[in-house]
Amino acid sequence: MKKYDFIIAGGGMSGLSLAYYLTQSPLRNRSILILDRDQKNRNDRTWSFWEDGAGPFESIMFRKWNTVSFHGTTHAGLLDMGSYQYKMLRGIDFYTFMDAELAKFSNIERKQATINRIADSPQGGFVIADDEPYIANYVFDSTFALNLGQPQNHNLLQHFKGWVVEAENPCFNPEQPEIMDFRVDQHGDCRFVYVMPFDANTALIEFTLFNDKLLTDAEYDADIRQYISRFINTGTYQIRETEFGVIPMSDVKTKENPSQHIVRIGTSGGYTKASTGYTFQRTQQYLRDIVHNLTKTGKPTRQQSWFSGRFKLYDSVLLNVLENKRHPADDVFTRFYARNKPVNAFRFLDEKTRFSDELRFFSTYPWWPFTVAFFDVMRRKMLG
Numbered sequence: 001m002k003k004y005d006f007i008i009a010g011g012g013m014s015g016l017s018l019a020y021y022l023t024q025s026p027l028r029n030r031s032i033l034i035l036d037r038d039q040k041n042r043n044d045r046t047w048s049f050w051e052d053g054a055g056p057f058e059s060i061m062f063r064k065w066n067t068v069s070f071h072g073t074t075h076a077g078l079l080d081m082g083s084y085q086y087k088m089l090r091g092i093d094f095y096t097f098m099d100a101e102l103a104k105f106s107n108i109e110r111k112q113a114t115i116n117r118i119a120d121s122p123q124g125g126f127v128i129a130d131d132e133p134y135i136a137n138y139v140f141d142s143t144f145a146l147n148l149g150q151p152q153n154h155n156l157l158q159h160f161k162g163w164v165v166e167a168e169n170p171c172f173n174p175e176q177p178e179i180m181d182f183r184v185d186q187h188g189d190c191r192f193v194y195v196m197p198f199d200a201n202t203a204l205i206e207f208t209l210f211n212d213k214l215l216t217d218a219e220y221d222a223d224i225r226q227y228i229s230r231f232i233n234t235g236t237y238q239i240r241e242t243e244f245g246v247i248p249m250s251d252v253k254t255k256e257n258p259s260q261h262i263v264r265i266g267t268s269g270g271y272t273k274a275s276t277g278y279t280f281q282r283t284q285q286y287l288r289d290i291v292h293n294l295t296k297t298g299k300p301t302r303q304q305s306w307f308s309g310r311f312k313l314y315d316s317v318l319l320n321v322l323e324n325k326r327h328p329a330d331d332v333f334t335r336f337y338a339r340n341k342p343v344n345a346f347r348f349l350d351e352k353t354r355f356s357d358e359l360r361f362f363s364t365y366p367w368w369p370f371t372v373a374f375f376d377v378m379r380r381k382m383l384g
Helices: 013-023 091-102 217-231 280-297 306-323 329-338 342-349 355-362 367-383
Strands: 003-009 032-036 046-052 063-065 067-071 076-080 084-090 108-112 115-121 124-129 132-141 155-167 178-181 190-199 202-211 237-250 262-264
Touching: 003 013, 003 124, 013 032, 013 091, 013 280, 032 132, 046 091, 046 190, 046 280, 063 190, 076 342, 084 091, 115 132, 155 217, 155 306, 190 217, 190 329, 202 217, 202 237, 306 329, 306 355, 306 367, 329 342, 342 355
Parallel strands: 003 032, 003 132, 032 108, 067 178, 132 262
Antiparallel strands: 046 084, 063 084, 067 076, 115 124, 124 132, 155 202, 155 237, 178 190, 190 202
């Protein structure tokens, strides 16, 4: 049985990104096996995110915007992004780019197979896929399923359905996406729509919820249809594409390095920011850190300061507010963007602020619901 330097279990965004960063490092000639059950040959998802400066995939960004719009309960208008840009990357463009880049390296093998089991051993990390065994010095696993049923944790979902709409009328502003529009019935949840314009007649319109219960297809469709009829003068329109996704918003503790030869990456490694569901940017940064440490020390352990753990506490407190409906979510997010400089808000969500900045953020929240949430979070942690 051939032993690889690295096996990447799961060839989605995180697995392919890791392979790419390895090819851009002194480790580019190491033997790599990528296992995934699906062929990545369709536009199955879209990543939208903010970024300060040019990123590693700048050449394949589908759209980039310098300004964004927000509609909340008491505030609506443009948000000053400062040095940030809001960016949109289509899944098919990402997969096509990765196919071309990874094909340049004969030391990288890709196999379509269903992963049955991943285990550690003194000889290395083992993967069983379609009943065939594989072994490597390190296995990077993006398939591990988080345990979202533990009562001491907060376990919400970000779920969404989107339509790419082609309208009869030129009703979209190509220079101005809508990142959060709360002008939809909340039903006691956190519900909003975002609109990513491609051109004056075409846009991705996505209905998003933060709660613990999925809707039926018909319910998602009804809300998108109602939003279009109320707020967008499309005339007649055609639905060119649809997409659907579910992202865990959980503060469950995840072991990024559960054993000597196995490293969990992506959502499996806890890379998803619990309070927002954002994964793409954090995954890129964390994977670059892993490759840097592999190159420098031979070990993939990612260094983390203890003080950075405060952001996990902040996430848990917000999840507690949302989970227990302690304050209307649309007003929480309106306060967040309306009472703070938006550019600082993006830095806070990127976990790049100082503690003094964070104290100013907290002063803009409704103090009683967040105070109650804080003590409830601490109680859960002690009981857990």
